[in-house]
Amino acid sequence: MKLIRKRRNRYALSLAASIYLTVWLGKAFMLEVVFAFGAISLISLLLLVRQSRLLYDATLIWDNRILAVPSALISMPGPQMKKDTGETVVSTFGILIGSEIYRWGLDGVHGVRLHTAQIDKERMYLTFGDASKTTRVELLHGMTEKQAILDAAQTLLRETGVTAEIINWK
């Protein structure tokens, strides 16, 4: 989230600077440089728009969070396993892992979907993906009370429609 905001601000700054330079150099009739900075302005604008949309999505996920933990363990199909140290947020509309955004059911029925959810004493396991790729995420949820686990499962069902399976609890 912070990284996305930083990037957005950087692009905004770059856009303002390149527009200023384009105008300033335009006054001096340095046409070749004006074209170059004009192109940079255009690219900055496109990047700014894209980053702003990502920030909107990230904010939406953060505002509707179900669970937020400092890090997560991500596993993809195949042998690779990577640990992401970025903050991870599970929410009504998707999951935010560091600066990576996965929105489920983008506009209802398309794109990435949350398939399964399992919760044990230490971890929450989420499986999500689209037709081409499935991803599994392990989160250290930090909940010690069973009631807190049940509440989280209830919220997950209510907000995403996925029933969380509670395992290894007696």
Next chain:
Amino acid sequence: MNRFKTLNARRLSVVGFSFLFAYILSFQFEGQVLYSLLNLRGTEADRYILAAIIAHFAGLFTCGLFVKSQAAAKSMMFGGMGLCLAATVPFFFAPSSLWIGGLIVSGYFSGCVVAAWGFFLRAFAPKNERIKSCADVLIYSNLLMVAVNVVAMNRSTFIGLGFSMLCLVIGMVFIWMLPLEQENEQNKTFKNKTHGGIKNPLILLCLFIFIITINSGLMYQVINPAFEPLTRLVSWYWAVPYIVALVIMRNLPMKAKRSRILYIGMAMIIGAFISFMLLGRNTSDYLIVDTLMLGACGVFDLFWWSILGEMLDYSDNPAQTFGIGLSANVFGVLCGGVLGMTVTSIGLPSAEVAVIALTVVCVTLVMLPPLNHQLVLLLKSHAYLATYDNISQSQQTDIIRQIKILDPLTVREEEVLQLILSGKSNREIAGALFISESTVKTHVRNIFSKYDAGSRAELISTLLKNQRVE
């Protein structure tokens, strides 16, 4: 029996208003009778015309402030028409300060009377018949105006003035006979079911009306004087294309896409000003220019009159909504008139006048899609909500459960859907569920996607279609 009473009341209100409006069109609001009188006396017309229009605008705009019930509306209509009658008498005599005073009084009160009629349009015209009621009053009043104009321009100005006043007297008789009805229950029910109210669509509609009628003002001040020598033809043909356009629009099937006709209207305005620029000033040229211009005016006038008529259902004060909407029309004519006077005084060539007019058309073309979106959102949603509300709670739940969707709704989405169907706006839903408005918007988008609908109206329409099948 009740329906018969309503039908009679509707006829009374339409006929009464048509006679009043005939007076306004033939005399008070840039009427040929007034122009003929000013010509006859050799008086400078501009200040009289401007005073009358400004007063009329003020009447339309402020009527809603003190007319807040049907009884008050009836009193205002009857009393206002009486005052207009008295204020017109000085025009039988030589020009004096009573002329300008009379025009201000009659202008203001005729504006109030027109706005007050909003109460009766809402009470006596069924929802789907409003367009017909509006078309009827515009057609009848213009036919009466043509008759008065023919007399005033070809026989005697004073006989024309007498006929104008006679229209007012007849109108008063019909208004006197109007029954006072209880507020329709349906109006009370849906008044508060506006998604964000009618403010936004009304502002956008007023802006659209104002901009497009700048061309009408230009027409009054630039095109009409150019064909002044054709008095006999102008006296009867002037409003014929307008009436024909209204008749066509009135009798279009309900399914017809009227929004497309607006684009045809735009093209007609463009054609009128280009013709004015390229053609001469003889009879056939007048027929072409006037047919295109007044035909377009007919299309647009009926469009916003009927839209305002539909909006009355969602307004606390029909006189205010109707008055403010029509005041935008008058304000546009006023600004266009001032522009036209300026153009005439500096002797701008017709080509440049056409460019100004075409610029106005371009701006309105840009405004049409968002206007259409806002109006559909307001009017169609409400029409569907009205139907949906008449279904029992258990049937509503059954409909939602039975309908095939692309993906099951979550519990939260079901909650949001219920609130959508109870007519709540995004802001109200956010308040009810203690979530942010952007969260609600996302849920709403997801729900639309799951039902394969593009808007609230389409969503409710889908649900109702499903109900009909069952």
